[in-house]
Amino acid sequence: MSTGVWLIGARGSVAVTSMIGALAVRAGLAAPTGCVLETAELRGRVRPGIGDLVFGGHDISSVRLEKKAEALAEAGVVPAALADAVRGELLGIEQDVRPLPAAATQAEAARAIGADLDRFGLRYGLDLIVVINVSSTEPAPPEHPAHADLDALGVALVGPDPVLPPSALAAYAALLAGCPYVDFTPSTGARLPALDRLAREQGLPYAGHDGKTGETLVKSALAPMFAQRNLTVRTWSGVNLLGGGDGANLSRPAANAAKAASKQRVLAETLGYAPQGDTRIDYLEDLGDFKTAWDLVTFEGFLGTRMRMEFTWHGCDSALAAPLILDLARLAAAAHRAGRSGPLTELGFFFKDPLGRVPHGLADQWRALHDLVAALDAPEAAR
16 A cells, blocks of 8 residues: 655655654654654554655755755754665655746646656556645735636636645645645645635545644643633733744745744634734744744733743754654545545644634544544545
């Protein structure tokens, strides 16, 4: 049951850490720590397994995978011994990382992306390819009439002017090629009515948006606590300091705004109101692939007594995100084989800004994920 994982942004830190991790786990060189599907409750219930995943992808970067792995080892993201141990296999995957195709129209670009996916599938005899976007965050696009209608979109894409942002073009190409699509970024991806219709017509699932790996993960665990204890949260503000390519990209105001909005949604959805405060994201080059977040929460208790809480999160986004990429590839593949199409709303556990009207509290999202796995694990779904 070999399953392809085609990564948009395949030379980036998250993608290469995912590859190293999958190769190391398959070889018995590392434990699947951080992989949700490898917890005691879920282990062995979703196929394909980590060892069944085959990697390829697109990227605009020319840095070879083995060189990126060396850089990640030097930065302390992955153990140097593991990067060296899987070097030969990374050299093999390198042959399946393609530059993003240049084309006169977005319709031609979509066909070229689809052709790359077809070649990848034929080369390895894959029965399914899951496309996952792990590229840089893009600004929210301006509205376009074609975003709401699939037929109008098809007409607009043959014109000379771009109609879809890059993440949505990747989703369009993936769905046309018969591939489930996952957006791990806050970018638009398949979150357009026209692309939702395409996914349903093609009988394909899609998921997103914006992987939940650090500060927002903590928010989704803590915010329900305040709500359940009937404590009024007056303010909740956070400062995020990060380096690396993601930090450099988020130093651009439009991309920063898209990310910050995604990070704050959990509070209003979980508390039922939006407390004062916001989330600030600052680029600090010296941090490299690591991130520090500091949050201040002020709240009100019985008889109006004012109190406060502070927490600091220091983590490595790539090491936190990579195992989730492996989980999402497996879940999207299993959902497709079970006949699911349209948005996989049960995967909100993995995302800051999940699709659909779903709970944002972590415990509720965990139950929804368990229910999905139980459905996919049913005898008929597994065949």
